[in-house]
Amino acid sequence: MLRIIIFAVIFLIIFERCAQQVSPTGGKRDSIPPNLVESDPVNKMLNFKGKKLELFFDEYVIVDNINQKLIITPEADNPYSYKQNGMSVLLTFKNQFKDSTTFTLNFGDAIKDFAEKNPSKNLKLVFSTGTSLDSGRVYGTLKDIKTSKPIFDALVGLYNVSDTLDIAKQKPYYFSRTDSSGIFSIENIQMRDYKMIAIDDKNRNMLYNAKDERMGFLNKPINAGSDSASYDLNMFLSDNTPTKVQRTIPRVNNYSVVFSKAIEKVAVTFMNKDTLPYLLEPGGSLKFFNVQPHPDSVFVKLIATDSLGTTTDFEQKIAFQAPRGKDRQKDPFTLTTLPEPNKPLNNTFTYSLILNKPVQFLDDKNISLITDSLTHEPLSAFKWTWNANHNIITVNAKSFAKDTIKWDIPKGSVISVEGDTLTKMLLRHSVLKEEDYGQIMGRITNSEQAAGYIVQLVDEQYKVIAVSMTTPYTFRYIPQGKYFLRLIVDSNKNQRWDTGEIDKDRQPEAIYYMPEKILLKSNFELNDVNITIPK
Template sequence: MIRTILFALLLLFLFDRCAQQVSPTGGKKDSIPPNLVESNPLNKTLNFKGKKVELFFDEYVVVDNINQKLVITPEADNPYSYKQNGMSVLLSFKNEFKDSTTFTLNFGDAIRDFAEKNPAKNLKIVFSTGSSLDSGRVYGTLKDMQTGRPLFDALVGLYNISDTLDITKQKPYYFSRTDSSGVFSIENIQTRAYKLIAIDDKNRNMLFNAKDERMGFLEESVTAGVDSVSYNISMFLSDNTPIKIQRTIPKVNNYSVVFNKPVERVNVTFMNKDTLPYLLEAGGSLKFFNVEPHPDSTLVKLTAIDSLGTSADFEQKIAFQQQRGKDRQRDAFSLTTLPEPNRPLENTFTYKLILNKPVRSLDDKNITLITDSLSHEPLSSFQWSWNANHNIATITAKSFAKDSIKWDIPKGTIVSVEGDTLPKTFLKHPVLNEEDYGIIKGRVVNPDTASNYIVELVDEQYKMVKVKEGTTYTFSQVPQGKYFLRVTVDRNRNHRWDTGDMSKNRQPEPILYLKDKIILKANFELNDINITINEKSK
């Protein structure tokens, strides 16, 4: 009997333990931002004479770097302090606001919820110290010029018109940011003339960084509340900072002159009888190579030219480091090709061997094109030539291969100016099968005879696949896929797209996109894929 009672009590104990409720762990993450429920003054208050602004939210909030993120327009020289109190934030200003003026306090993402730090969205307060609110408005859309796509969260500003306007140092008088459709609207602004400028503002400091931020502008001034039009602005990269030598890197084997920005070309003039091999590397670095014999230093004159066509002249002394051992430490000698390895080739093709150093010698009798197990043709049997810096060999060749085209480059056949040799290299490409590809044909409609036209076929990542100049085009051997067609209006006929320069009030050359995406299937031909030039783009 006692054993039965003890067993029953044990079962009750275990059942009680199993039935206990435990609070669930984790839970859905709070992604809802704090909402403004009241403010003092109320939004759009008139005749405001106070020096305090208080915001009340529906949950506990924290303040994040408000001194940097809160933007007051028009810009007011009025210092303030802030106090965070649970579900409210109080701003106390030192002075009263300027009379008869409409002010906008835009908080950006400076106020966030306490739990998950979600920022309050579109948080701004508008009030007037006069008897009416300024009602001027400027609106429109932004798009990227190279892709035609709308830009999100770009800064669109209205600037006071001035001969000394410098957007790298001056913030806009009024501003707005674009939504996901690239749309902007600047409201409650004084009715007068402004300069309208848009910038990427990636670091959100409201200043233009020419090195990596896009910008766009209108040539003529705009008048808020008078011009009832939607402004369309195209954004582009335009680094108009002066070219400078940022630093030099002397080594035993080479000497690099590094510019502060990418340059398209550098003209080099040696000031004495000595000469040195050199080449311009990607990213704006001009490298000279140490070739014996040479003096302790070599004086050169450099003329660097950027993508805007701006040039700068420098005199530079090239002085290599002294060698401290028997062996030199060389950078690796490497090769790339165009087309890249494993890309299909036609039987008649143009090919480029691209070396990272100027070449001293190339044995074109021992570099061979292999078309089958028995056919080995030396490079010397084809037409080929060097570029000016002797690091790119362009080859025009013909093969009778059925399956693959191969280049055999034995060790020792290519030697750099530093004396090192390219290791044995074997390059292979399949022979292009026309049935695996398609054709796209079309023309430029309504062209301007004074301009040249650059027609590009680009993929879904906007990488250029094919290019043709003129008003008609045929793109053959195009892989199956989805594409866009864009046309650059080459107004100065220099065979490239030229960016704009706001300091000269010069817009970039227009780039137009075909509205519809092109879908191409293998072994198909698409005709009359035309793009029309409007009068404004001529």
């Protein structure tokens, strides 16, 4: 009896182990994507009149986010549902397709094998509802104008040529999306004229959002003829939305007018002879400060200028909140500098003190530059200026320090319009040692006197390290590292880069990069690093 029980236990253990299903071990991973073996309709079919499309594969497949990834051109505005049937995928459309039109369905990586999720490659279906297939094709590349880097997953559209084209409201007739190399291709196009426009299309609604999406366009219509043509587009930000007062923020101490977009400058005119100190803050906020005495309400006229140079007029009422307690709570009075704190300085330098409030009093005889323990030179000994809002001091100074340059700002030497002062500050900068830095020199080999030029040295994160408005150029005291050389063609000679504007058919000012990255070592000079403008 005991022998029978032992045998039964062993049998159950063996049976349980055999019954467990586990993934097979060893062997090669399946890296082969599913292949399309048949479709209904067949690829490049003519006179298709149906509402259903079915794709058949050589293995079991799954559908992944097809509503986002399937691109149908021309834009059909024809809702569909899909059904996954093991080794096939069925699409059922609500309406019949437009007559006498060639349609292309590009599935991207929407269909994958069941086991390893390998996407089917180059999966595309073309058919015509007429008697022939359209044969036009356009292709090209898309890059960011400021970095020259390719742009992935941007929408490149062909629009019907119209005087009233509004890409914020109208979708493209044909379109494609760029791959990781910024390359796009639009095929099987009707052979006629189109307007080519590219947009970031971050929300994938195929409409342009000017506030935060880049765009690029060709000035002249293109013709998608039987011979394919290549086009290169540069993309840029161009917020052409109207400037509005988005909101106001009344406080006891200040009153902020917040604009709907970034503002470069604001002209303020006070009505009825009232005045208030004010400051344009980064990001598009104009702050007025409550300085007594003044009436309960102050009326101003504002002329705001955006990054496109467009001006907008406003009339604004400034009304501060009534104080609730005896003492008004003030925002802290702060100071930042350019160059940044602790950054090494050459003994001859330009320096900026940046305050977060307008200043009503500054004692330039009490603020001093310390060269050594015995030599203190007052700010008044140097040439310095205020900006228009009285919150930025720019000083040209010279020091004879050997190790450290110091600015001594005693408490009470800077007083804001709100009556508060900076705490005592000692700003330190080490003296720049030339042997720790390099130098880059060169010129524009084919410059024209009619144009202005801005030469920029940028690091690998495209941060501007040095700028020259002249050619030949010289960049001194550059830290060891890797850099790019960038040239802006300053067409209007306003010493800044100006973006484009599609409504005015105006392209941005051209930007060119030297193709080779620059490797600079300490205590080293690179000469004849010249820039040639492409023809």
